[in-house]
Amino acid sequence: MIGLTLKKFSGVLLLISLTAFFLLLYFMANDLSTLNVTFKVEDLQVDGDGVHFHLELEFSYDGSRDIKDFQVKLMINDEEFQSQAVDLGKGTLIIVFPCSVDLDYIGKNLTASIGFSASYAGLIPLSVNLPARSLLRIDVLTPATSLSILSFNESHVKVSFTILPLADIKLSGIAVLSSKNVEVARTRIPPLQRRHAFILTWYVKSEDLEKIDSVEIYLLAPSGYIKIYCWRLIHD
Amino acid sequence: MIDLGSRRLKNIIKKVALGIVYGLINYAVYFIVPDYVYRFISYAVASTYPEIASIIEMPHPYPSIEIVPLILFIVLSCLSSLLSGSWLGYIVGVSSSAVFMFYAISLMNFGKISADYQGISITVDFSMLIVIWFCSYILDILGRAFDLIESSASFFPTL
Numbered sequence: 001m002i003g004l005t006l007k008k009f010s011g012v013l014l015l016i017s018l019t020a021f022f023l024l025l026y027f028m029a030n031d032l033s034t035l036n037v038t039f040k041v042e043d044l045q046v047d048g049d050g051v052h053f054h055l056e057l058e059f060s061y062d063g064s065r066d067i068k069d070f071q072v073k074l075m076i077n078d079e080e081f082q083s084q085a086v087d088l089g090k091g092t093l094i095i096v097f098p099c100s101v102d103l104d105y106i107g108k109n110l111t112a113s114i115g116f117s118a119s120y121a122g123l124i125p126l127s128v129n130l131p132a133r134s135l136l137r138i139d140v141l142t143p144a145t146s147l148s149i150l151s152f153n154e155s156h157v158k159v160s161f162t163i164l165p166l167a168d169i170k171l172s173g174i175a176v177l178s179s180k181n182v183e184v185a186r187t188r189i190p191p192l193q194r195r196h197a198f199i200l201t202w203y204v205k206s207e208d209l210e211k212i213d214s215v216e217i218y219l220l221a222p223s224g225y226i227k228i229y230c231w232r233l234i235h236d
Numbered sequence: 237m238i239d240l241g242s243r244r245l246k247n248i249i250k251k252v253a254l255g256i257v258y259g260l261i262n263y264a265v266y267f268i269v270p271d272y273v274y275r276f277i278s279y280a281v282a283s284t285y286p287e288i289a290s291i292i293e294m295p296h297p298y299p300s301i302e303i304v305p306l307i308l309f310i311v312l313s314c315l316s317s318l319l320s321g322s323w324l325g326y327i328v329g330v331s332s333s334a335v336f337m338f339y340a341i342s343l344m345n346f347g348k349i350s351a352d353y354q355g356i357s358i359t360v361d362f363s364m365l366i367v368i369w370f371c372s373y374i375l376d377i378l379g380r381a382f383d384l385i386e387s388s389a390s391f392f393p394t395l
Contacts, residue, residue, distance in 0.1 A: 006382060010373070130355070
């Protein structure tokens with residue numbers, strides 16, 4: 001009698017667990033497809049050590065069951081960042097990684113690989129790793145106006161150009177007007193504050209004006225000047 | 237009057253036939269089902285990333301039969317059946333089902349599924365299912381042991 005009961009119980013246990021497991025897998029496949037991530041850079045700062053920022057990963061999830069122990073792993077330039085394990089329910093979850101990259105990254109795309117480990121409904125452990133991909137572009141400046149040219153005196157014109165810093169730039173620099181990679185005029189840029197527009201002003205000989213084909217921005221890093229932007233000009 | 241030899245022969249044939257049936261069932265339970273379970277889980281995992289779904293091999297509508305494991309399953313099941321009702325049969329049965337179980341678990345990659353496609357990799361740990369299956373197996377062999385205790389079975393079989 002005990003033997004028969006044990007055998008019956010064994011069969012029922014297997015049947016119930018298999019059914020429950022398959023159902024759970026079916027829900028997991030559906031739920032995980034609702035998980036999306038968007039990237040945002042906040043608190044950009046530029047200093048002699050590099051570019052420092054907070055990379056915000058916003059996860060939106062619309063699954064029927066919670067994802068437990070959700071842990072995100074981010075790899076930028078062989079440097080690994082790992083978040084703390086949190087439970088991800090329906091809605092959004094923002095995970096912030098404080099990151100630093102070299103000054104060379106300014107104006108370029110930030111490439112990173114991302115992965116996460118979690119336990120679906122606290123029952124099925126899983127891990128997903130995505131290949132390295134371009135997440136977003138790191139911009140610390142943006143042109144706010146086009147070049148404006150005013151006659152200054154008989155021989156010179158005043159050229160101005162407004163830039164809008166997107167980061168706190170603690171380094172000074174220079175802005176150069178060039179013609180075929182040859183410097184025509186330069187002006188100094190002081191350390192800049194985020195969202196405070198700055199007007200660059202050059203005085204250029206009238207005859208050189210036509211030749212100018214680019215505006216280049218350099219930052220004075222401890223290692224010397226680093227070109228961070230080069231905007232090509234189109235003459236009307 | 238029934239001849240004792242022919243009754244014994246009938247008994248043996250009956251047990252061999254039963255062994256063949258058990259062998260086929262065991263083959264299905266320990267070979268075909270784990271294969272299907274593994275592929276089903278792979279598909280469920282891969283459907284999260286449609287790019288991966290295309291490389292996951294879906295089960296064929298009809299299972300392919302592999303002769304060597306099938307013969308092994310039938311031979312071991314026949315042996316268990318012939319020796320059934322005795323402790324020797326129980327030892328043989330438990331040993332062979334342990335072999336079947338290990339084979340089935342290895343078919344399921346010991347509870348871990350990994351899929352890689354163009355740098356995307358997904359790993360799912362379903363060892364929980366293996367643990368439940370193992371518990372069920374232990375309950376089953378305990379049940380069989382209690383059957384023998386209740387019937388006061390001898391060590392050697394009587395055909």
